[in-house]
Amino acid sequence: MKIRSWLTAALLVAPLAVQAGPEDRKALFGETHLHTNLSFDAFIFGNRNGPDAAYEFAKGKAIRHPSGFEMKMRVPLDFQAVTDHAMYLGMVPAMFDETTAVSKHRVASGLREAKTASARRTAFGAMMPYIGQQVEDDLLDMDIVRSTWEDIKQSANRHNDPGKFTAMIGYEYTSSQDTFENLHRNVLFRGDAPAEPFSRLISKNPENLWRWMDSVRAQGMDSIAIPHNSNGSDGFMFDDVTYDGAPIDKAYSELRMRNEPLVEISQVKGTSEVHPLQSPNDEFAAFEIMPYQIATWHPSREEGSYIRDAYKRGLQMQARGQGNPNKFGLISASDTHVSAGAFDEYDYWSKIGLVDANGRLRGSVRLSWTQRLGAQIFRIRNWWIQANTIEGAQTGNPPKNPAPGFLQMQWSSWGASGLAGVWADENTRGSIFDAMRRKETFGTSGPRMRVRMFAGYGLQAKWLDDAQLVKKAYQRGVPMGADLKARKGQSPDFLVWATRDPGSAPLQRLQIVKGWVDGEGQSHEKIYDVACAGGASPDAKTNRCPDNNSVVDTKTCAYSADTGADELKAHWRDPQSNAGENAFYYVRGIENPTCRWSTWDAIRADTMPNPSLAKTIQERVWSSPIWLEH
Numbered sequence: 001m002k003i004r005s006w007l008t009a010a011l012l013v014a015p016l017a018v019q020a021g022p023e024d025r026k027a028l029f030g031e032t033h034l035h036t037n038l039s040f041d042a043f044i045f046g047n048r049n050g051p052d053a054a055y056e057f058a059k060g061k062a063i064r065h066p067s068g069f070e071m072k073m074r075v076p077l078d079f080q081a082v083t084d085h086a087m088y089l090g091m092v093p094a095m096f097d098e099t100t101a102v103s104k105h106r107v108a109s110g111l112r113e114a115k116t117a118s119a120r121r122t123a124f125g126a127m128m129p130y131i132g133q134q135v136e137d138d139l140l141d142m143d144i145v146r147s148t149w150e151d152i153k154q155s156a157n158r159h160n161d162p163g164k165f166t167a168m169i170g171y172e173y174t175s176s177q178d179t180f181e182n183l184h185r186n187v188l189f190r191g192d193a194p195a196e197p198f199s200r201l202i203s204k205n206p207e208n209l210w211r212w213m214d215s216v217r218a219q220g221m222d223s224i225a226i227p228h229n230s231n232g233s234d235g236f237m238f239d240d241v242t243y244d245g246a247p248i249d250k251a252y253s254e255l256r257m258r259n260e261p262l263v264e265i266s267q268v269k270g271t272s273e274v275h276p277l278q279s280p281n282d283e284f285a286a287f288e289i290m291p292y293q294i295a296t297w298h299p300s301r302e303e304g305s306y307i308r309d310a311y312k313r314g315l316q317m318q319a320r321g322q323g324n325p326n327k328f329g330l331i332s333a334s335d336t337h338v339s340a341g342a343f344d345e346y347d348y349w350s351k352i353g354l355v356d357a358n359g360r361l362r363g364s365v366r367l368s369w370t371q372r373l374g375a376q377i378f379r380i381r382n383w384w385i386q387a388n389t390i391e392g393a394q395t396g397n398p399p400k401n402p403a404p405g406f407l408q409m410q411w412s413s414w415g416a417s418g419l420a421g422v423w424a425d426e427n428t429r430g431s432i433f434d435a436m437r438r439k440e441t442f443g444t445s446g447p448r449m450r451v452r453m454f455a456g457y458g459l460q461a462k463w464l465d466d467a468q469l470v471k472k473a474y475q476r477g478v479p480m481g482a483d484l485k486a487r488k489g490q491s492p493d494f495l496v497w498a499t500r501d502p503g504s505a506p507l508q509r510l511q512i513v514k515g516w517v518d519g520e521g522q523s524h525e526k527i528y529d530v531a532c533a534g535g536a537s538p539d540a541k542t543n544r545c546p547d548n549n550s551v552v553d554t555k556t557c558a559y560s561a562d563t564g565a566d567e568l569k570a571h572w573r574d575p576q577s578n579a580g581e582n583a584f585y586y587v588r589g590i591e592n593p594t595c596r597w598s599t600w601d602a603i604r605a606d607t608m609p610n611p612s613l614a615k616t617i618q619e620r621v622w623s624s625p626i627w628l629e630h
Contacts, residue, residue: 021471021474022425022474022479023470023471023473023474024425025423025424025425025435025440026423026424026425026426026427027421027422027423027450028078028079028421028422028423028424028427028432029077029078029079029419029420029421029448030058030077030078030079030080030081030166030419030420030421030422030432031058031077031079031080031081031333031334031341031419031420032080032081032083032168032170032186032188032226032264032331032333032420033081033083033172033186033226033228033264033267033333033334033335033336034054034080034081034082034083034333034334034335034336034339034341035047035082035083035084035085035172035335035336035337035339036049036050036051036053036054036082036084036339037049037050037093037339038050038051038084038089038090038093038148038151038152039084039085039089039172039337040085040087040088040091040092040127040131041085041124041337041352042084042337042338042339042353043092043093043096044092044111044114044120044123044124044127045066045120045124045337045352045353045354045355046066046067046120046338046353046354047066047337047338047339047353048066049063049064049338049339049340050155050339051082051084051151051152051155051156051339052155052158052159053339054080054082054339054340055080055082055155055156055158055159055165055167056159057071057072057073057339057340058073058076058077058080058165059076059077059159059165060072060073060075060076063339063340065338065340065349065353065357066338066353066354066357067353067354067357067358069349071338071340071342071349073340073341073343074344074347074503075448075503076165077165078165078166078427079165079166079167079168079422079427079432080165080166080167080168081156081167081168081169081170081186081188082152082155082156082167082170083170083171083172083186083187083188084152084171084172085171085172085174085199086145086149086171086172086173086174086197086198086199086200087131087174087199087200087201088127088130088131088139088140088145089144089145089148089149089152089171089197089199090144090145090147090148090149090151091139091140091141091144091145092111094141094144095107095108095111095112096108096111096112098112100144101141102139102141102144105138105139107123107126107127107130107139108139110122110123110126111123111124111126111127120354120355121355127139132179133200133201133204137201140201142196145196146195146196149171149195149196149197150195152169152171153169153192153193155167156168156169157169160429162426162427162428162429163426163427163428164427165427166427166428166429166432168188168189168429168432168433169188169189169191169192169193170186170187170188170189171186171187171197172184172185172186172187173185173186173187173197173198173199173200173206173209173225174199174200175200175204175205175206175209176200176204177204177233177234177236177243180232180234180293180294180295180296180298181232181233181234181235181236181293182228182229182230182232182233182234182237182293182294183204183206183227183233183236183237183243184227184228184229185206185209185225185226185227185228185260186225186226186228186264186333187209187213187223187224187225187226188223188224188225188226188433188436189221189222189223189433190221190222190223190429190430190433190434191221191222191429191430192221193216193221193223194216194219194221198212198213204243205243205244206225206243207242207243207252207255207256209225209259210225210255210256210258210259210260211255213225213259214255214258214259222433222437223259224259224260224261224262224433224436224437225259225260226260226262226263226264226331226333227260227263227264227328228263228264228267228333228335229264229267229269229270229272229290229294229335230263230264230272230305230306230307230310231269231270231271231272231275231289231290231300231305231306232269232270232290232292232293232294232300232305233293233300233304233305234293234298234300234301234305235300235301235302235303235304235305236304237304237305237310238304238305238306238307238309238310238313238326239304240304240313240317247322248317248322248323248325249322249323250321250322250323251323252322252323252325253317253322253323253324253325254323256325257324257325257327260328261327261328261329261436261437261438261439262328262329262330262331262436262439262441262624263307263310263328263329263330263331264331264332264333264443265307265330265331265332265418265443265622266288266332266417266418266443266444266445266622267332267333267334267335267417267418268334268335268336268341268342268350268351268414268415268416268417269290269294269335269351269414270288270289270290270413270414270415271287271288271289271417271418271445272305272306272307273285273287273306273307273308273588273622274306274307274308274309275289275302275305275306275309276289277302278302278303278306278308278309279308279525281527282525282527284511284588284590284618284620287445287617287618287620288413288415288417288445288617289413290410290413290414291413292410292413295410296396296410297396297397297398297399297410298396307328307330308513308515308525310326310328311326311328311515311584311625312515312517312523312524312525313326313523314326314327315515315516315517315523315582315583315584316517316521316523318582319517319521319582320521327627328439328624329436329439329440329441329480329481329624329625330441330442330443330586330622330623330624330625331420331421331422331436331441331442331443332417332418332419332420332421332443332444332445332622333418333419333420334351334417334418334419335351336351337351337352337353338351338352338353342416343416343417343418343419343446343447344416344446344447344503345415345416345446345594345595345596345597345600345617345619346557346595346597346600348415348416348597348600348601350362350411350414351411351414352411356409356411358601359598359601359602359604359605360407361407361409362407362409362411362412362598362601363403363406363407363408363409363411363412363598363610363613364406364412364597364598364599364601364602364609364610364613365406365601365602365605365607365610366405366406366607366608366610367405367406367407402611402612403610403611403612403613406610406612412598412610412613415445415446415596415597415617416445416446416597417444417445417446418443418444418445418446419443419444419446419447419448420441420443421441421442421443421444421450421451421621422435422436422440422441422442423435423440423441423452423479423480438481438482439480439481439482439624440479440480440481440624441480441481441624442480442621442622442623442624443621443622444619444620444621444622445617445619445620445621446504446619447500447501447503447504447505447591447619447621448501448503448504449498449499449500449501449504449507449589449591449619449620449621450498450499450621451496451497451498451587451589451621451622451623452470452479452480452495452496452497452498452623453479453480453494453495453496453585453586453587453623453624453626454473454474454477454478454479454480454494454495454496454626455477455478455484455492455493455494455495455585455626455628456473456476456477456478456484456492456493457476457477457487457490457492457493458476458493459473459476459477459493459494459495459571460493460571461571463495463571464495464497464569464570464571469495473495477493477495478626479626480586480587480623480624480625480626481624481625481626482626482627483626483627483628483629484626484627484628484629485629486577486579486582486628486629486630488579489579490577491573491574491575491577492573492574492577492628493571493572493573494512494530494570494571494572494573494574494585494626495569495570495571496510496512496530496531496569496570496572496587496623497510497531497567497568497569497570498510498567498568498569498587498589498621499566499567500565500566500567500591504591504594504619505559505564505591505592505593505594505619506533506561506563506564506565506566506591506592507533507564507565507566507567507568507589507590507591507592508532508533508545508548508550508561508564508565508590508591508592508618509529509531509532509533509545509568509589509590510529510530510531510532510568510569510570510587510588510589510590511527511528511529511530511587511588511589511590512527512528512530512572512585512586512587512588513525513526513527513585513586513587513588514526514527514528514574514576514583514584514585515583515584516578516581516582516583516584516628517581517582517583518578518581519580519581526543526576527543528543528572529543529544529545530570530572531565531568531569531570532545532546532548532563532568533545533548533561533563533564533565533568533592534548534562534563534564534565536548536563548561548562548563548564548592549561549562550564550592550593551593552593552594552595552615552616554595554599554609554615554616555603556603557594557595557599557600557603559592559593559594559595561592564592568589577628579630580630581628581630582627582628582629582630583627583628584625584626584627584628585625585626585628586622586623586624586625586626587621587622587623588620588621588622588623589620589621590618590619590620591618591619591620592618593616593617593618594616594617594618594619595615595616595617596613596614596615596616596617598610598613598614598615599615599616
């Protein structure tokens with residue numbers, strides 16, 4: 001269906017031009033979390049695509065998956081950052097080069113000799129004590145690391161084409177609290193970057209990363225860090241204390257927010273918006289939940305691991321005079337380890353490489369009897385490792401398989417998320433970085449939905465049909481990512497809208513998620529449907545859109561509904577804005593249901609889907625919040 005409204009045209013990317021004002025900002029889509037063959041784990045599991053191949057993929061070229069098939073996006077990206085692990089950067093490729101000194105190390109020999117997925121996992125385990133700094137390090141060669149980092153920077157500079165495609169310089173800081181509690185960050189630079197990245201081998205404490213970022217900023221190299229997979233952090237990503245257990249104060253909050261203005265809300269390894277146990281009244285909370293710590297079967301503690309909870313915690317700390325260390329804008333990314341993100345459920349290749357390259361390995365397609373025998377042998381072997389080694393005990397035992405005959409792995413809970421969106425003046429490093437710095441960003445679970453949000457006083461519903469809407473909204477209000485100063489006796493007005501991805505399903509509803517802290521210091525949340533497909537109105541009591549009877553045929557993946565929208569927009573005034581209560585608001589746009597990747601796998605294999613995996617998905621987009629400040 002062709003979208004005809006002026007508003008949709010305003011949301012679509014316009015040709016590069018001299019910008020008259022913020023109303024001319026364009027929605028750009030990109031990737032801020034990607035691993036190439038220069039990351040130790042990506043190389044071990046078969047990836048041989050380097051940064052140049054990753055950028056070519058982002059610009060629309062097909063490249064090869066480690067298992068041999070072709071990967072290609074349906075629409076090129078506007079920007080991308082290669083973010084390989086800083087620790088052991090480039091070391092594993094050097095271990096496979098038998099002309100290097102490091103190739104003679106026993107760990108290097110074990111990696112080269114591993115020919116099966118099981119052997120690769122074992123060889124990978126042999127590196128973990130080095131990566132975790134549990135042994136004296138005779139493996140690391142910092143000359144290789146620095147040389148590889150220089151190659152990454154040069155690749156980004158070669159592919160950077162201002163106005164057409166932006167290649168940003170970045171890397172991943174791969175920290176943890178103790179072992180597997182995920183405290184990872186992606187570090188992106190506005191322009192140039194220092195000669196050596198700050199890695200966990202220097203310090204696992206993220207606060208020391210922020211101090212290093214402050215120091216290189218003073219040298220003229222600005223950067224931001226983006227935490228990811230807080231869902232697997234076991235509660236440490238948004239803890240109420242510092243890394244070392246000290247109380248959080250204003251100085252800590254300012255240090256974090258100066259260096260971490262954004263957080264990754266969704267990616268392959270699950271969505272970190274909210275957990276259903278934290279928000280039982282949110283019927284859309286159980287979306288692509290990965291319940292484990294990274295690379296283990298250990299459950300990840302919900303408290304302190306999810307972003308909506310972190311927003312409320314931040315308001316509580318602010319009320320106690322500690323500042324707000326959780327005032328993040330939102331973004332999504334893929335975390336692919338094959339140099340290419342799989343952003344579409346129907347064309348999904350997971351993320352690791354050879355170990356999750358097809359439906360049987362992902363647990364979506366039933367194993368043959370010989371494969372079941374092999375899987376049983378693997379389980380017995382894995383049980384022995386877990387019972388008799390420190391590394392095995394740390395990773396834990398998998399829960400009882402709910403679907404015998406299907407392989408059960410952590411990556412069965414993963415998905416085809418996600419994409420970063422920014423509202424930028426132009427497609428350049430500086431403009432995109434500045435949009436991230438001011439948090440005028442959004443994240444999607446994969447489809448290219450666009451969303452905008454403004455808040456202010458006196459924003460009017462009639463502006464929704466005004467060609468000057470965006471200009472007026474900037475003049476009279478603030479955009480996503482900003483603070484709105486509260487006015488005594490007045491409730492803020494919001495203007496919100498979203499457009500669908502023409503290559504995905506229509507939109508079903510547009511919601512505003514509000515969280516606040518009352519005078520007693522207690523946190524609350526409420527969700528309002530503010531626009532419904534088909535022009536329907538939300539129910540006055542439930543604040544929910546009526547059912548639009550969305551149906552998906554899981555045998556063919558055809559979908560239908562009574563209604564579906566190309567565009568949703570609304571004016572909304574907070575009916576419960578109380579004096580003295582600080583609050584946050586963000587937009588969540590939700591599509592009609594479609595088939596999940598696991599169902600697509602089963603259809604292509606001509607078999608029944610795994611009954612323990614979700615058959616459908618409702619893709620979504622999240623705006624960065626606006627904070628109401630008293």
